[in-house]
Amino acid sequence: MVEIRDVSKAFGDVLAVDDASLALPKGEFLTILGPSGCGKTTLLRMIAGFIRPNAGEILINGAAVDNVPPYRRSIGMVFQRLALFPHMTAAQNVAYPLKMRGFDPVTIPDRVSEYLRLVRLDGFEKRRPQELSGGQQQRVAIARALSFSPDLLLLDEPLSALDKKLREEMQLEFRRIQQELGVTTINVTHDQREALVMSDQIVVMSEGRIQQSDSPEAVYRAPSNRFVANFIGLTAMFKGAVEVSGDGGILVRVGDTALKARAQGELGNGTAVDCALRAEQVRILDDPANGDATAFENVVTGEVRQRIFEGDRMVYEISVPALADAVLFAFDHDPLHHAEHRPQSQVKLGWNARDFFAFPSDRT
Amino acid sequence: MAETAAGGKPLSWRLIDGVDRLVAAAWPRGLHGMNGYLFLLPAVALVFILVIGLGYMVEFSLHELDLATYRLKEAYSLTNYQTFFERPVYIRVLWRSLLAAAIVTLITLVLAFPYAYLMVRTTSAATRKFLLVALFLPFFIGQVVRAYGWLIILGKEGLLNSIVTGIGLPPLDLIYNYPAVILGLVQYMLPFAVLLLTPAVAAIGEDIELASESLGATWIGTFRHVVIPMAKPGIIGAGIVVFTLTLTDFAMPEILGGGTSDFIANAIYDSYFQISNIGLGSALSIVLTLVGSALVALMLMIAGTGTLGFAERKS
Structure with missing residues (x-):
């Protein structure tokens, strides 16, 4: 589904991502885990198409996406600061990708209510983002990223700003929605608990390099090197x-x-x-x-x-x-x-x- | 810390305590709730003085000039307002001012927005510095000086025409017309508009634009559906400032119009100082104030009260 082959990216002299490769089968949930500055966000933004790699290849559904602009990739993304449109209601936010991607206008209202129901926000259609709580805003953001049925969902640390209790609740909620839709998902976080709880596969990154790529249990039970052992647990x-x-x-x-x-x-x-x-x-x-x-x-x-x-x-x-x-x-x-x-x-x-x-x- | 014998407290503490006691005596605690209003006083006083002046002008405008004595007649009358409506020249001048204000506002906003956008979004510190300096430099040069600058460039024997005649063409009439006034005004208003638009653009997170792009919008779509609507408060604010400043402008039509493109401010000046008709000048001023206020009110009504940043904030 998603394949990354020997991708590197440098900003000036700093090698943000150094020869990273990974593969993710359809429907799985992968978390890129690492401390801040390890290159995980850069890698995610290359998959989204906001940043172009210096070397290597990114394939989605078997096709290289190097020359495909973000708006033509079938990728839904939830941003760290959510990036909801403050001048639109919850329903308008969710409808936005449908309008921009040329869905039949007749079908849009049904799709919007379907996805608001999926994230349990029915009844909040007319609220603007600033009239919603932190958790509700998260739900709008994820509904907006999914309403156009993207092939791939990217999560750029969307839960990091929440308090602990809400964060743990939303981790399970994200996982539930992901499994219900079976959407292939790549999540980025520095929170080891979040990675262990949510993922099918964890990729541990440090200093631009992938340190270990395994199931949560394997990463915890059999760390492949000193960094992974020290970082987790x-x-x-x-x-x-x-x-x-x-x-x-x-x-x-x-x-x-x-x-x-x-x-x-x-x-x-x-x-x-x-x-x-x-x-x-x-x-x-x-x-x-x-x-x-x-x-x-x-x-x-x-x-x-x-x-x-x-x-x-x-x-x-x-x-x-x-x-x-x-x-x-x-x-x-x-x-x-x-x-x-x-x-x-x-x-x-x-x-x-x-x-x-x-x-x-x-x-x- | 400087310890002193008395009470063991540093001298500075005791000094501040003394000052606090004095303040408490002069401004009792019970009045502290009004502290905020205290700071409003100078602004209120300023507006109040303006209102007094406006009151005098209303009074002047209601008396006809006695051509025998060149004083205003005692009797109240609407003659001055009648003159405004009966003389086509005044209607034409008002219309010309309004049209210029609309055109200048439109052109200025179209030019200022990309400038503000680039200044906010550029990743190059050098570019941002250059744009900032270029923005503030004109503020050091007054409007009159800038108008004369345009005369030097565009005049009959100005820089541009010396090139035109140099290659054997007849000189062009580039000044003393309406377009020249518009040009001068746009150049004058541009920094104001950029300054007012910049915070509005800066308030739009870059993530918002990336989100729009990842959701399927091209940059044109993002601009139309996200950037412009989110920058609306700044656009309305800048528009109102440019519109009112242009509508009431005096120097540009005076110098670059050379009498061919008088605005209403020039007509007011002429009434006061050329034909010494205080009554008529006041009447024109009142008309200008009313028309300007009405248009600003209309713009705010159409744009909604939330546009200037008074948006309802619920948490």
Whole structure:
């Protein structure tokens, strides 16, 4: 459906998108995830046709669209600031693409009400954007982008301006509409939760390059490099060196301690590595029901530096002297029913090798 | 911080406290709700003085000139207004002013809009700076000086005609006619119009135009259905300013028209200072004020009250 082949784009000396390739089957929802400035918006705008790539090819429905202006591409786009037309009512906004694309005027009113119903805005036809709430404006924007049945829907961080609760509600709403219509969708965001919740496929970008392209589960469970591991989840990073490399697992020396780890890539003895450890894989062994030290391959003792109460969980920031004072994070998911660990107190921590990723230190 | 012995407070704090106490004595707290209105006073005073002047003019306009004494007669009469309606020359002058105002407004807006648009949208800082300087430069040169500038360029022995005669053609009559007045006025009004249009164009996010394009509109469609309607408040505002300034203009028809294309302001001037008829001059002024106000009111009515930025804002 959409295919991007070796696309690059430079602005002056800055390489915004560096040799990006991806493929998206019909009806799927793909999210391009990355920090601001990683080139994700540039890539999206090249697909929309607002920016021309310096190199590479973009194909939609098998045809190269290099010379097709945006108004002749069959693409609906929802903008970051929505870009609703303030001088038109909700219905007029939704009717706009139909008029511009030469739909039979007789069919327009029916289509408009059909799509307003789809986004659950029936009854709001005559309101202007400034008379609607943030969530309702989102709905108008998505109805407007879909009313002409485009082949492809592009979302340029439209949810980033909403507060958390509304954002999470709209994530599910966008997903529902996308699945109901089966429209192929590319979403851009810096919000990892949004990417994990909404997508069939996640493309992680950093510094103009695609770092990993996989299903949400795979991106989370098997990060392909240091950047992805660090960017997604609450992750602690340790610097170390491979001491013993074997078939199944390896031993990595961090500070004074040798830890069992899972090698991501070929790692020979002595290789400098960055190890990534997600907070939810670390168990505080002093707490009941977390098992004892024998159940874990790596066990260390650390000192609590900070504890952050988040309601449903307590996040501990713990420094470990035996690991050259590296800092790691651990969760307590039942903070209300047993004693908390105060700062400066000692805690015993355990985790397993399969959750401890070792990446070669030089960036891939 | 400069600590002092008394109370341990810095001197500056105590000074400000003293000032605050004085202010509180002179302007009690209960009156603070009216603070905003206080700042309106100078503007209100200014308008009030204008209204007094206008009142005097209405009074003058209702007395006929006594040709024996060259003073206004005691008795009230509508003779001056009768003169305006009976003498074709005054109707013609008013019509000429109105037509010029309409033409100048139209041409100026058509020229100013692309200028404002380019100034807002250009990605080149150098271009924007150039356009800004070019916009403000004319403000440093008065209207009269600019009119004389046109005389130097377009006059019988001006720059343009020296080229024309240089290649052996007879000199052209480029000044002392209606088109010359229009030209001078358009050049004079252009910066005002650009200045008033720029914020209106700047308020249209670039995303809005991209959205329109992605929804299927060509740039012409985007311009017609999105940019122009969204810039309407600025267009109406600029139109009203250019229209009224042109309608009441004096210098351009005086200098570039050379008596052939008098506007109503020139007729008023002549009544006051050439034929010393204060009554008639006042009557013409009142007619001009009424016609101008009526037209502005009409424009605002057609465009809707929301156009000048007073749009109802609900959240």
